[in-house]
Amino acid sequence: MNRKAAFRVRVLGCGDAFASGGRFQTAFLLEIGEGRLLVDCGATTLVALQRAGIDPSTIDAVLISHLHGDHVGGLPFLLLDQHFRGERRRPLALIGPPGIGERQRDLMRVCFPGSEAMALRFPLETEELAPGKPHRSGEAEIAAIEVDHPSGAPSLGLRIRADGRILAYSGDTQWTDSLVELADGADLFICECYAYEPGVSNHMNYRALLEKRSRLRAKRIVLTHLSSDMLARRESLEIEVLDDGMVINL
Ligand SMILES: [Zn+2]
Numbered sequence: 001m002n003r004k005a006a007f008r009v010r011v012l013g014c015g016d017a018f019a020s021g022g023r024f025q026t027a028f029l030l031e032i033g034e035g036r037l038l039v040d041c042g043a044t045t046l047v048a049l050q051r052a053g054i055d056p057s058t059i060d061a062v063l064i065s066h067l068h069g070d071h072v073g074g075l076p077f078l079l080l081d082q083h084f085r086g087e088r089r090r091p092l093a094l095i096g097p098p099g100i101g102e103r104q105r106d107l108m109r110v111c112f113p114g115s116e117a118m119a120l121r122f123p124l125e126t127e128e129l130a131p132g133k134p135h136r137s138g139e140a141e142i143a144a145i146e147v148d149h150p151s152g153a154p155s156l157g158l159r160i161r162a163d164g165r166i167l168a169y170s171g172d173t174q175w176t177d178s179l180v181e182l183a184d185g186a187d188l189f190i191c192e193c194y195a196y197e198p199g200v201s202n203h204m205n206y207r208a209l210l211e212k213r214s215r216l217r218a219k220r221i222v223l224t225h226l227s228s229d230m231l232a233r234r235e236s237l238e239i240e241v242l243d244d245g246m247v248i249n250l
């Protein structure tokens with residue numbers, strides 16, 4: 001019998017950096033067959049995992065879109081949890097933009113001095129993504145596309161293909177035409193939409209997204225990373241909004 005690898009997205013956190021609406025910072029857990037891939041690891045992600053009853057030691061890889069604290073700031077807590085408290089001995093892959101390894105060590109050093117040089121009880125395998133160069137993690141094929149969001153390193157939109165399905169995720173970005181390629185043919189496109197009105201730089205605004213929406217050829221578009229202003233207007237939005245705790249089967 002052919003095994004059907006499911007591709008499921010669990011929304012652990014779809015908040016902005018400022019906890020608008022009481023939401024957790026960005027983290028999506030992708031369940032692909034038996035594999036678990038965590039996409040982004042905001043400062044609150046270990047709390048979100050615990051609240052959802054997900055054992056962090058079941059995660060095979062952490063995939064990072066860009067090097068801002070609300071997407072990467074949870075790494076010291078996750079890694080030290082796995083070192084001190086977890087049963088983990090098998091490797092954990094940390095996959096992200098160029099400089100991801102250095103940023104992870106910097107975070108460890110600032111949060112828990114000395115921990116950056118500690119030998120973890122499990123292999124941490126750092127892998128850098130390069131736009132235009134596909135990357136594999138378990139059953140997932142990952143493509144990175146550079147987006148427009150200054151973070152001290154290239155900020156990436158991510159396209160994850162598994163089980164014949166495609167998930168696209170913008171990361172954080174203001175409108176850029178690279179989103180057209182990113183979303184093309186995706187079963188689900190998770191799009192950052194922090195602001196409602198134009199004028200906020202480095203982030204998407206809803207008016208720009210509506211204007212460009214016909215260029216995004218994804219089967220389903222959902223919004224993430226909403227400001228309190230966007231959340232207050234939720235009932236009037238024409239595009240679906242994510243909530244923490246949502247589960248989407250692709
Ligand atoms: Zn962010």
Ligand SMILES: [Zn+2]
Pocket residue numbers: 066068149151172
């Ligand atoms: Zn950001």
